[in-house]
Amino acid sequence: MAKRRFKGGEIPTASMADIAFLLLIFFLVTTTIDMDKGLGIVLPAEGEELEIKKINILNCLINSQGNILLGGEPIAIKDVNREVRRRLAENDKLIISVKAHEKTKYGDYVAVIDQLKRANATRISIADTD
Amino acid sequence: MKLSRKVKISSDIPTASMPDIIFMLLIFFMVTTVLREYSGLDVELPKAKRIQKLKSKRHTAHIWVSKQGQISIEDKLVRSDNIRHIMYTKRAADPQLTVSIKADKAARMGLISDIHTELRKADALMLNYSSKTAID
Numbered sequence: 001m002a003k004r005r006f007k008g009g010e011i012p013t014a015s016m017a018d019i020a021f022l023l024l025i026f027f028l029v030t031t032t033i034d035m036d037k038g039l040g041i042v043l044p045a046e047g048e049e050l051e052i053k054k055i056n057i058l059n060c061l062i063n064s065q066g067n068i069l070l071g072g073e074p075i076a077i078k079d080v081n082r083e084v085r086r087r088l089a090e091n092d093k094l095i096i097s098v099k100a101h102e103k104t105k106y107g108d109y110v111a112v113i114d115q116l117k118r119a120n121a122t123r124i125s126i127a128d129t130d
Numbered sequence: 131m132k133l134s135r136k137v138k139i140s141s142d143i144p145t146a147s148m149p150d151i152i153f154m155l156l157i158f159f160m161v162t163t164v165l166r167e168y169s170g171l172d173v174e175l176p177k178a179k180r181i182q183k184l185k186s187k188r189h190t191a192h193i194w195v196s197k198q199g200q201i202s203i204e205d206k207l208v209r210s211d212n213i214r215h216i217m218y219t220k221r222a223a224d225p226q227l228t229v230s231i232k233a234d235k236a237a238r239m240g241l242i243s244d245i246h247t248e249l250r251k252a253d254a255l256m257l258n259y260s261s262k263t264a265i266d
Binding site: 013016017020021023024027028030031036037038039040041042043044045046062100101102103104105106107109110111113114117118126128129 | 182261
């Protein structure tokens with residue numbers, strides 16, 4: 001008498017690849033490759049105020065209309081890069097102090113910081129708004 | 131005439147290890163995926179040229195600032211004088227924390243300056259002004 005009760009207890013694995021593919025595609029789609037990008041800046045620590053010689057400071061003021069005053073003279077945004085580069089060549093200890101009006105648009109401020117970064121200015125100070 | 135086939139070349143591609151390969155890829159993507167945690171506010175980011183990539187998403191805290199002057203952290207609207215407490219906790223948990231400011235280009239500097247002051251008080255000094263790449 002042939003006992004043929006045991007019919008083999010296999011889990012069908014033929015579709016496993018399909019399931020894995022599906023999950024793979026899901027994670028491929030949801031992965032965000034685009035990293036956040038932006039202008040990096042380091043704030044000074046609290047209570048870290050230094051006295052700096054006046055000759056080493058270059059004031060950069062931005063008014064509420066987005067007009068820029070660099071070292072007391074009005075300047076167009078696209079010329080800031082060149083002018084700061086020139087001044088840095090004269091004095092490499094130069095600290096650029098950026099001061100914006102309370103109502104200045106953030107976009108104008110970022111544009112100035114970008115110009116300073118492009119002039120390879122490493123010492124950028126951000127003054128409080130008035 | 132009887133010819134015995136001696137060489138029998140199998141023409142199949144072995145697919146037995148395919149699930150393993152796919153699982154490996156799957157695990158790679160599962161581990162590297164960082165799902166977008168917060169939706170933030172609707173902002174139009176400013177454009178800049180000299181931009182850097184943020185080092186790691188895991189060491190980043192975002193602050194959204196809208197055109198209307200709303201501030202949002204972790205999808206909660208906060209007042210500017212509360213940033214200090216939130217950021218202080220975050221900074222204590224992660225010393226490598228970088229704060230990414232996602233502010234609208236029409237946001238007012240008065241508010242951004244307030245955020246600067248708060249972040250300095252919270253000792254979160256590494257900042258990143260989130261911006262798009264400018265092309266000219």
